[in-house]
Amino acid sequence: MSARGIEPRRMGVPGAQPAHDPHCLPTAEACAVCEARPFSICAPLSTAELAELDRFSTTLHLPAGATFVHEGDPADHCFNITAGSAKIYKLLPDGRRQVIGFLFTGDFLGTATRGPYGISAEAMTPLSLCRFERTSFRAVLSRLPALEHALLDRTADELEAAREQMLLLGRKAARERVASFLLSLSRRAVRLGRVADPVQLPMGRTDIADYLGLTTETVSRVLTQLRTEGMIRLNGTSEVHLTRRAALESLCEGA
Amino acid sequence: MSARGIEPRRMGVPGAQPAHDPHCLPTAEACAVCEARPFSICAPLSTAELAELDRFSTTLHLPAGATFVHEGDPADHCFNITAGSAKIYKLLPDGRRQVIGFLFTGDFLGTATRGPYGISAEAMTPLSLCRFERTSFRAVLSRLPALEHALLDRTADELEAAREQMLLLGRKAARERVASFLLSLSRRAVRLGRVADPVQLPMGRTDIADYLGLTTETVSRVLTQLRTEGMIRLNGTSEVHLTRRAALESLCEGA
DNA sequence: TTCGCGCCTTGATCCATCTCAAGGCGCGGC
């Protein structure tokens, strides 16, 4: 049992005064030049629909380390990541932490709850995001079926991923977990139009450990072990070459 | 590592000839008397909408033990449980199994994938369900916004539950897992209009173990331990009284 | 260039849970 949780920092998004928020910028034509758009739920929207949605959005820029969603707080907003990466996690009262997932460009956050937020979210790099007031967003959803479709598909995909992670957490050994993690990061990079092979790890060992249900020590040991076996090559601490990808693939599934 | 997987049985739903399927019954006015309706995604539908949806549904009745969804098969159908209970699970090639969840009256199955089924599903008791051909169902969704709303909400709830389970699998000790499980079953029973206290366990120890990422032996030991401590009382093997519910609640969270 | 700090790695030991191995017990069939 890892009892070495991390105290979440109370910082980041100020409350409900977007007008006075230094991180809030007008979004007027922001969508037109948004690089995240092809990866976002906004992708299937027409220009008119986009404008409709945009009326309710605010652009935010946060520094790395900012916690912008707090588990248990009323779920007032939902978010669309437009640049940077973030992590979402759940905590137990004694500080044990489970990282639920990592968010990258185009990811949407906030579907999952109608009550309070079920997770906390923290920027891992400087982060840009569109923020929507939840109530208006739900109203817009009713008016834009394409958006609701996109959101349903995306939520279904997230559910599928969560189930895969349940298999990992419940039944896979440490080596298998790490291998699965590296490959899933690689696949994600491809979907975002980046390269499959040198995988970037924007998160630290502690985050990886808390995502995989392990300790940092174990993650570290497994990585060196995989390196020794020639399955990966480490470039510094946050870049991994997947030499022998096929071997990693079969390791994921228990071979 | 539990390597004692169970070989899934290939039985249950015949392929695509509903006309010749002895389990298929005409649904004509079935919805009107459906007891599962208040708990289902059909709940918010008007009579006319219900009729529209019903045109594409087939009623099935399966015996306990029937596997009616096979992980990896093309996802041709989705289902609505109208009576009985089922489990969904994922397998690793070597037989390790993770039970993803248990389905009861009113639960919907099939949102989660657009490609092949990501999970297998097996009846735990005699099971009644409405089956929809996936393609038509998606078409109907577009015509019935209320249905799509309901489905989105439900999928979001499932995602929330999956995340909670990730916390359990990644970070909770065996005692905490079992306590969490008993309480979640109890809460579910309440939502279905049953009693909160004598909790029924329609699944065996192996299923519980595979759901909690443990072994049957550990589940068994923890249950006797909790009994010894007076936190629960066992009535036979499949009924549990939650004496000292408060103690169980705090145990869930690590106390 | 050096210093200091945080993060990562490595080593030694421990322990919660798994694994292996017997029984026990309840339930359906005969």
Next chain:
DNA sequence: GCCGCGCCTTGAGATGGATCAAGGCGCGAA
């Protein structure tokens, strides 16, 4: 009412990963 079989419980020993404990190393600040 007895018998068998499957499932559940209990025990004893093995072990993967956690915990505890040092270093090492890279990077930013001065």
